[in-house]
Amino acid sequence: MADLVQGLFICLMAVQSIQHDGHRTRTKTNISTGVIPKTFKGRMYKPNHASQSPTMLYPSTKPWLYVNQEDPVTAYTTGVISTWVIPWSYILAMLVGIPSNAYILAFLRVRLRAKSMSTVVLYLNLALSDLLLLLSLALRVHYHFNENNWIFGEISCRLITALFYGNVYCSAQTIACISLKRYLAVVRPFLYRRMTKTTLAVGTCLVVWLLFAAAIVPELLVRQSYEVTQLGVTTCHDVLPLEEKSHSLLVLYRLMLVCVGFIVPFLICFYAHVVVVYHLGQSGCDWRPFIRVSTLVFIIFVVCFLPSGILHIAHYIRLFSSGDDRLYGYYRLAVCLCCFHSCLDPFLCLLISKTAVSELQFISLREIPQRPAIRT
Template structure:
């Protein structure tokens, strides 16, 4: 009578331990089955992001994240986040596409006019003008899909391959335009300050080689934009972005920040320094020539000012944006940068009018007068 209760108690305890262990194993099994990989992006664009793994049940997740898996990655961005505010704000959904449409409406027909109708006496100058017109035209045409993207609430519907192509085309042609303008400025500098050297140069061959070199340089420079994924789903916002929001801390995108920083240095700073130095040298040289070159100086100054106003804000914001990303992982400047990029597009629609204006300044007369002046002053030849 005394031993039986002990046995019964022992058996009961064993049964309870077995049930507890079984329930625990079942719970752990359920949790492991609902393990979900979430890509968490804190801020917009070439923005800082990180990947982390958590063990939670599906019921604890927001409904928009339940379908996320490693095979169907998405970015967790909410409306109150900076990225969500940007993608749903008036700047990106109304102001930017309106500016793009205006640039296209003016720029496409005017650049076609340069390609088809404008006749320039100097063949080397014509080559540079046509190269600039082609670059500007491709840039403006690439904006058509971007306009649809922004008006559609920043929801990209054309696939990742098209997003990569449009992104590469946009940046490549922006920097091609800037470098072609720098080549035009360098040509004017040589004609004014080094006329004898300029006369000996094979100018047409030089212009063709320079234009092809610029196209080849930036054709290669934008290849990385074609190699990485540019479009990501934002399940909580119900849209897919193109280029605006990227997981930069992922291995696939880890080098994009230094790459784009180097690209903007090459594509913006180099032509800006060339244009600034050549403009100052030409104006100073003509100012001491003893001849009245006021119309040419005004046109040259106007071209440099437009170049500065259109390219400098986006270039400086681009550089600052990526430096802050590298240094302190902050990227709130992206909204300002996106607005400044519109100015680059306006430069593409102004370039044809600048080409027409330059063609009216009788460059051949300028070169001849400069040569005559220097020929009477042998000391100034070098």
């Protein structure tokens, strides 16, 4: 009987070894042909193979990921970009952005009865989104200073990841709504005067937050933290398994977020800015102060958001075509610029609102010759 049990145990060990080797072979094949998420790639290893799909909210096991020492994730995890540049950038953005956005929220709240209430509502929405984004950076600062080792658990990793990316998209979409409002006020004044501006602004903010909810829910349903055995750390969102269906199915969702969250707002802002500047330049009034400030705001938006959007798309293309994930580290660095935009928004808001030359205030444009007065 003892010999029989020993023989069965040896057979089970052999079968498990064969399955593990075959699993690694399939993973290597799928790197170039399979559907790949946006983060660094890692191969799945679990001590218990009974359950191959990650548990949704309270996983019973702690999965491991295997990466090669030559993979870009090793240089990123131990390099100066992720352990020094990114966390100090987050700290600077938090020190400037949290108090300034809190001040803007208090400043705009007392102006809710102003005639330009629709503009106040949009800027309140932008300040709230920026503040939530900056507050979500606190745990990520500790994560990067701790050599990219997440110690706060899986649930907090999912929440921080969802809040971070969701509010980045929310900020960009709100800025696009403000640009579109300015476009209607200048280029389509008769249509703009007939609109119920406050109701439309509130409805627009609700739509933006619905998109925000749609953006974060999938991130909350999949595991975000994995232990990387070769590096001796537990990463949060930075390394995800390629072979898991729950992660590979998110590719189309994330590509859609890039378009809705970055590309569409950028195109709206670009078109609105060019057309508004052209129409103001054709008028008989001196709008140069407003044009200069508006151009500065647009340039800052482009510098802060465009690099991350381009690197995001380029990273997807390289992953899908060749399995190369080296651009992810640069993408994470470019995302820091989005955080700087969140801390600059309050100052840009005050700068535009105080552009009173030619009796001009932000989106409360005075009469243009041969046109009715434009009010918000």
